[in-house]
Amino acid sequence: MRLAPGRLVTSIAGRDRGQPYLVCAVTKEGYALVVDGDKRSVARPKRKNPRHLELQPASDDELGSRWEKGEAVTDAEVRTALQTLTTKLKEAG
Helix, strand or coil: CCCCCCEEEEECCCCCCCCEEEEEEECCCCCEEEECCCCCCCCCCEEECHHHEEEEEEECHHHHHHHHHCCCCCHHHHHHHHHHHHHHHHHHC
16 A cells, blocks of 8 residues: 555544545655545645555545546545545445
């Protein structure tokens, strides 16, 4: 697993501890820009240190490839993807 657009992550440090996010980009400095479609919209991603994130074994490849191509992704799509991925993880785990 690697930090890449579309990867499901969980915050393990900060006020948002336990919050699931989708990675929308990785900066040149190595920080992850994460969104949840609600408090952290696509227009205002949160910059997180990768050490403060727990990578989950799930990702949304469609949204990830769209982010890599620079295509627009809506907050509703992010919320739907987060709901689907977190439900799958809970069922599997």
